[in-house]
Amino acid sequence: MQGHYNVLFVCTGNSARSILAEATVHHFGHGRFHGYSAGSEPKGFIYPQTLDVLRAVDLPTGGLRSKSWTEFTTPGAPVMDFVITVCDQVAGEVCPAWPGAPVTAHWSIPDPAKAQGDDATIYKAFVLARNLLQQRISLLLNLNVPALDRLALSSRLDAIGTTPDTAAVD
Numbered sequence: 367m368q369g370h371y372n373v374l375f376v377c378t379g380n381s382a383r384s385i386l387a388e389a390t391v392h393h394f395g396h397g398r399f400h401g402y403s404a405g406s407e408p409k410g411f412i413y414p415q416t417l418d419v420l421r422a423v424d425l426p427t428g429g430l431r432s433k434s435w436t437e438f439t440t441p442g443a444p445v446m447d448f449v450i451t452v453c454d455q456v457a458g459e460v461c462p463a464w465p466g467a468p469v470t471a472h473w474s475i476p477d478p479a480k481a482q483g484d485d486a487t488i489y490k491a492f493v494l495a496r497n498l499l500q501q502r503i504s505l506l507l508n509l510n511v512p513a514l515d516r517l518a519l520s521s522r523l524d525a526i527g528t529t530p531d532t533a534a535v536d
Contacts, residue, residue, distance in 0.1 A: 371399050371447040371511060374468070376461070380405025380432045382416045382492065383452040383475045387499045389425045391507070394500075399507055402444065404435035406461075413479055415492040423496070435462060448506075448523065452499070453477060469516060471523035473502055502526050 373395075375387035384403035391401030410432050417427045437443060445466035452475045461470075475498050481491030505526045514522065 370397070371395075372402060372444050373399055373448045373450065373506070374402045374404060374435075374438055374446045374464075376404055376406070376435055376449060376451045377453040378406050378455045379409040379479070380434075381409040381411060382413050382479050383477065383495050383499065385412055385416050385430055385432070386420065386492075386496050387450070387452055387503065389420050389427065389430060390496070390500050390503050393425050394503065394507055400444075402438065402446070403430075404433050404438055406435055408432040408434050413492070415478065415489055418489070419492045419496045422493075439463070439465065448519075450523065450527075469519045469523060471520065471527050473499075473527035475499060502529055505529065 373387075373391050375384040375391075377384035380403055384405065388401040388403035391399050395401060412430060412432055417430070420427050438446065439462045443465065446464055446468040447466070449461070449464055449468045449470045451461075451470075451472045454472075454474050464470075475495050476491070478488070478491035478495040481488045506523070509519070509522055511519065
């Protein structure tokens with residue numbers, strides 16, 4: 367692995383957490399990392415709060431869409447260097463055989479779409495998910511990937527997934 371890295375974030379519905387992660391990596395990866403997202407059972411829509419919390423921190427939302435993980439298993443699909451599950455449900459599913467044998471990890475992020483309460487409470491759940499993902503993605507983007515072998519990369523990605531949740535809600 368060297369130079370440019372593709373990162374696929376996988377969730378069940380591909381409507382909140384994985385979309386937040388895709389946009390974050392795509393923006394902060396500065397061409398070195400490119401973010402993608404997909405779902406095992408995509409909802410076919412993105413929660414409006416997902417887009418709202420991205421726009422609140424000036425992250426681009428153009429081109430984001432809910433899509434199936436099968437798009438990334440077909441000939442001609444971008445080959446992933448990393449595949450990271452961000453919801454506990456999909457982490458327990460049998461994932462496809464990803465072309466290129468990417469390094470995989472699981473980062474458990476609470477599902478903001480399951481938040482209950484008034485609009486402000488629900489919005490805060492989406493902000494928390496965005497902040498947690500941004501914190502972990504920052505650690506990913508700062509890895510010296512070329513200096514690490516596959517086992518070390520796997521270990522580092524797993525460790526990032528267990529980073530204490532210190533991301534405050536704006």
